[in-house]
Amino acid sequence: MPSDDCVPFGADCHVRLGAGLISHTWDPVVLATLRGGAAPRRDLLRSIGGISDKSLHESLVRLIDAGLVSRVADSGSTYDLTPLGTSFATGPLLALARWAEEHAVDLVGAA
Numbered sequence: 001m002p003s004d005d006c007v008p009f010g011a012d013c014h015v016r017l018g019a020g021l022i023s024h025t026w027d028p029v030v031l032a033t034l035r036g037g038a039a040p041r042r043d044l045l046r047s048i049g050g051i052s053d054k055s056l057h058e059s060l061v062r063l064i065d066a067g068l069v070s071r072v073a074d075s076g077s078t079y080d081l082t083p084l085g086t087s088f089a090t091g092p093l094l095a096l097a098r099w100a101e102e103h104a105v106d107l108v109g110a111a
Contacts, residue, residue, distance in 0.1 A: 021066060021088065022096075026051055026059040031068060031081070031089040032097065038072050038080035 022028040026048070033039065033047050045056055060079060063069035068085030072078040081089055100107065 018092065024059060024062060026055050027063060028093055030059045030063060031085060031093055034069065034079065034081045035089045038078055041077040
C-alpha cells in the first residue's frame with residue numbers, strides 16, 4: 001500500500017519517481033494522446049501539434065523503456081498504452097491535467 005509519508009528532500013521519495021515520468025516536455029502529451037487508443041506514429045505526429053518527428057521518437061523510446069507504451073503487435077509504427085501506462089494516463093496524469101485546467105488562470109498569472 002502506498003505511503004503518504006515522504007521525507008522532504010529524500011532522494012528515495014516516490015514523488016520523485018512519479019515526477020520523472022512527466023519530466024520531459026512531450027512525454028505526458030504523448031501519454032494523454034494515447035488515452036484515446038492505439039495510434040500510428042503519423043497520426044500521433046498530426047494529433048500533437050508542434051512536436052517534431054525526432055522528439056516523438058525520443059519520447060516513444062523513453063515511454064517504451066519505462067513500460068508505459070508498447071508497439072502494437074504486427075505493426076512497426078502503431079503505439080498503445082500498456083496496462084501500466086493506462087493506469088498512469090487515466091489516473092494521476094489525468095488528475096494533474098484537471099487540476100491545471102481548474103487553476104490555469106492562477107498558474108498563468110503567476111508566471
